[in-house]
Amino acid sequence: MDSSQPPITLLVFVSSLLAAPLIYTLDKLAAMEDSKWIFAAGVVILPLFGLLCKIFVQYSPAKREPLFYVWSIFSFTAVVDMCIALELDGYIKGFMEFYLREGEPYLRSSYGTMINYWDGTGHFAMYLGLIYLLCSGKNYRILGLYWVGSITHSMIVFMPGNVIGNKGIRWSYLLNVPYVYYPIYSGVRFLRDGMKIKHKQISGKTLWERCTEWIFGLWFVVAILIAMFRYVACMGCKEKITQFYLSDVEPYLNDPYQYGRTQALCYFYYFIPMYVASLCCLIFPGQTWIKDWSLIHAGASIQAQLVYIWASLKWRTETEYQVPDTVLARSIFWPVNISLVIVPHLYAMYCHREEIYDFFTNQIVPSFKTEDEDVNQSNEKVLPQRRVTRSQKKQSQHID
Structure with a gap:
């Protein structure tokens, strides 16, 4: 990626914030009174946002990693979830009323509110961190496993709770399916990669x-x-x-x-x-x-x-x-x-x-060297090499 271009993580962050004006506009459409149209809007908007993020990585090796697009789209929906939580607690108004009424009414519960807060804060920070590690060529597997545990558990509790609760389910319930599939896919990948790592064996314990x-x-x-x-x-x-x-x-x-x-x-x-x-x-x-x-x-x-x-x-x-x-x-x-x-x-x-x-x-000690090695290397750097004269060469040849 060209150093003159903005960081990819920053581009994804700013683009994710577009979710707020978008859902505010959708809330004013009469078609959003039907849960089927809400589901259709999600099916159309989320892939379009993925195509937008593809432009950000066209000159980056990250474009070959499918999880980049998953984390980018999920960061967009994390902002949506944050708007849901804020509207439920009365901090904002007129953004997600249509979704809470016709999309997923069970989100009005205290658990639904808090799960949206966590997705809009904790998961959102994880997505940006994963994108940053991926685009900078660093190891993102450890943070990825942590994210897999968090989001997979949220779905294990959230989706069955929606079915057995007292609010029923709508078409918008299907929008949660990618949150089940992709974490499992990611977890399997990360665990397979972990099997190939040679871990340091601890000989004794203190x-x-x-x-x-x-x-x-x-x-x-x-x-x-x-x-x-x-x-x-x-x-x-x-x-x-x-x-x-x-x-x-x-x-x-x-x-x-x-x-x-x-x-x-x-x-x-x-x-x-x-x-x-x-x-x-x-x-x-x-x-x-x-x-x-x-x-x-x-x-x-x-x-x-x-x-x-x-x-x-x-x-x-x-x-x-x-x-x-x-x-x-x-x-x-x-x-x-x-x-x-x-x-x-x-x-x-x-x-x-x-x-x-x-x-x-x-981080604290960049290298593990003995004191003698450090002294020898410092002498080699400080002392210049002496020029060898012709008489010295002849003398050395005569000795040989």
Whole structure:
């Protein structure tokens, strides 16, 4: 790419902001009163935006990477989602009323609002970061795995929750299909590439590493018990402790929109296998595949917990399903849910501790050389080479 041209990431960012005036215009069209026309508008507009982004990379090697167009189009829709969230909370008006009325009315829930906030902030930042890494020729696989975990989990909870909720589905529901296909496609690609990487084998572990692994192991056991307990509670267990938990600690699990219950089921069916796999890798070290999956798990956990926590507290949720304002409820709710997002990130950092150490040491100490090597190289640079005279050449030949 010519250095005189604007950076591709900046072009995608600015172009994504065009979503705001576009949806404002669509909101004024009478045809948008039909969900089929909303679906048709999405089918037409999104590929056109992809063609616009193709112009940005016509002189860049990134034009051969199909994921560039995926991330560019998703950045456009992230701005749309941000407008939805802002309109739901009353910060703007007249942008997405048609879509909330005829497109996806279930977005009016607290969970739908928060999932749009996360897509318009967290995912939007990831798209721009991925595009920047791709266009600058840097490794984008690590951030890509983190994004795959986040967006895949959002769809695992969001799409089933829409079906079993009380709002029904429309034609616009099909606009979520690319958010299921392309993350899975990307995840398979990134995991295959990870199998080809030769990871550094750690010969021995220090005392702090062994203590850290014990702490992680205990937490994974506790996380498994929490996920099982929530699952049993959501499935209608009549025991006093489960009834107490649903009514006095996390009543959002009984919210009529069903997103809280779907989240609990997701933890049981998907997160517990990850916890068990992590435990096995702690007991039997040397399993390098856990590095990639720890990133996917971390991305899924941040999307799951941030949206779930704020949906449990948000004013849009009915008061009876919000977290009770009692010391007992808060003292259980916050440690449990905060740990479910922090510890997976700490575990991912622990799995990549060698790479993190190499990164920071390479930044601080550019080269690993002995003191003698540095002195010799500095002398070679400083001392000029002496000219050899004819008499010296003859003398050397005579000696030979």
